[in-house]
Amino acid sequence: xxxxxxxxxxxxxxxxxxxxxxxxxxxxxxxxxxxxxxxxxxxxxxxxxxxxxxxxxxxxxxxxxxxxxxxxxxxxxxxxxxxxxxxxxxxxxxxxxxxxxxxxxxxxxxxxxxxxxxxxxxxxxxxxxxxxxxxxxxxxxxxxxxxxxxxxxxxxxxxxxxxxxxxxxxxxxxxxxxxxxxxxxxxxxxxxxxxxxxxxx
Numbered sequence: 001x002x003x004x005x006x007x008x009x010x011x012x013x014x015x016x017x018x019x020x021x022x023x024x025x026x027x028x029x030x031x032x033x034x035x036x037x038x039x040x041x042x043x044x045x046x047x048x049x050x051x052x053x054x055x056x057x058x059x060x061x062x063x064x065x066x067x068x069x070x071x072x073x074x075x076x077x078x079x080x081x082x083x084x085x086x087x088x089x090x091x092x093x094x095x096x097x098x099x100x101x102x103x104x105x106x107x108x109x110x111x112x113x114x115x116x117x118x119x120x121x122x123x124x125x126x127x128x129x130x131x132x133x134x135x136x137x138x139x140x141x142x143x144x145x146x147x148x149x150x151x152x153x154x155x156x157x158x159x160x161x162x163x164x165x166x167x168x169x170x171x172x173x174x175x176x177x178x179x180x181x182x183x184x185x186x187x188x189x190x191x192x193x194x195x196x197x198x199x200x201x
Contacts, residue, residue, distance in 0.1 A: 057085045095114070097196070105191070106186075126153070144172070152197045163186055
């Protein structure tokens with residue numbers, strides 16, 4: 001605590017929170033510990049996406065101006081050219097968590113490592129399947145459809161190089177009646193409370 005923050009009120013607050021002298025002694029002796037409050041809500045089960053037995057072609061599924069969909073220039077230039085077709089995709093049991101507070105990308109992935117996809121093709125197939133279940137922004141489904149609410153999917157190919165990854169965003173645009181897809185390099189952006197983060201298992 002900085003000198004400026006060592007006010008009697010703050011010190012008394014910390015003292016009270018930890019139960020006075022007995023609690024502070026236990027903390028200093030290592031018998032209790034401070035646990036950070038979770039920034040993500042509880043894990044929710046969503047739809048089970050059936051296995052794809054036919055080839056999935058990301059460039060076709062996320063065509064820049066496909067009817068009912070719109071892909072950002074980042075998707076078109078950075079992602080789709082390198083996201084090769086995949087012969088099949090296994091069944092995926094959808095899970096997700098809500099951001100309870102605005103949260104930095106690194107903190108989301110640290111607390112919810114299951115949200116990290118290692119295969120960009122599987123991520124795109126999952127995102128494609130989920131939006132196909134709510135093609136017209138239907139409220140019933142796993143994806144948020146409140147106007148411009150963010151549905152997030154994280155891709156990190158190398159666990160030792162998280163800055164080489166991307167966050168994918170699926171947003172329902174109620175004004176244009178279409179799904180908007182974008183991808184941005186991971187850089188520690190802070191996502192707003194209420195956003196929903198999806199996992200790959």
